[in-house]
Amino acid sequence: MTSEPLFTALVVAVGLERVAELAVSRRNAAWSFARGGVELGRGHYPFMVALHTGLLAGALVEVWTRGPDAVPPLAWSMLALVVASQALRWWCITTLGRQWNTRVIVVPGAARVTGGPYRLLPHPNYLAVVVEGIALPLVHSAWITAAVFTALNALLLAARVRTEDAALARLA
Template structure:
């Protein structure tokens, strides 16, 4: 199996990662201010490591054999919220606006950020070429029902939420937490679109899988 991202996705990953960190550094008041916090230094390193790991995956932006193009608006929503999340938590941290007190919150955010990043990336390698940035059925598409997928159907999206919450808390930012909440609506729309497409492709087999698993959080959702 090919284990390298497509050039388009690799370019997007590199640019978006550098832009994300750049906005956070600018919001913090520059390099000295940002890296004066050991917790944020760890976050920056973890961000670069996660981006590097993602580059050697087989994730892609392919529309495959069949795509739900009506769901592409979600990518724009994620992009807008992502840009705000990159800059606003750092800025409010610097200004002391609506922040949680203490380095314990920062380091707790670091732990969540790294744990969420692992959970976000792990399914990328499990799914390989089936993992697309678009809601699409890929050639030879099958769905995984073992491991973590035997409990929850969208572990990567759960990782995305945990990672985003960790980022907000690393900056002690209440505004950042609010942005995580705003992410939930487009995320649910994305999940609904994916499940509808998979249900149309695999019919009763996918219905049976859904009946014995949770979408995101075991016992809750």
């Protein structure tokens, strides 16, 4: 068996994880809006969705069309980072509880969460995104996808972090 089908299964698994995130996000958004939540940064959200979809699609297209070899030491180390980024992401989701969302929604009167990974970093979920955006494509040496995603994600995160910091300032 070639490694392309295994890589495809990994990317599909990550895609299914994203679907689970969106389900949690929708449920939490409904909870937030029912309590007077206000969304910020709505303008960059479609770009974020497109970029994250592009990461998954781009990795698959690159692997299946360019045909880079999977280099076992790189593949295994990057797979470990993908798993670690997923663990960090779900630690963030669990820690924030109903306040976690793929959107930036401020709920009046909600307390700022400072436990879990948030006691160590102000935006740990974005660390997970950065690591995954590099590591997932590199599991199968898809360096073009990793580079393009990383560059575009840096631009997105600059806007996203500013928006989120402004939202968090409302809670202070």
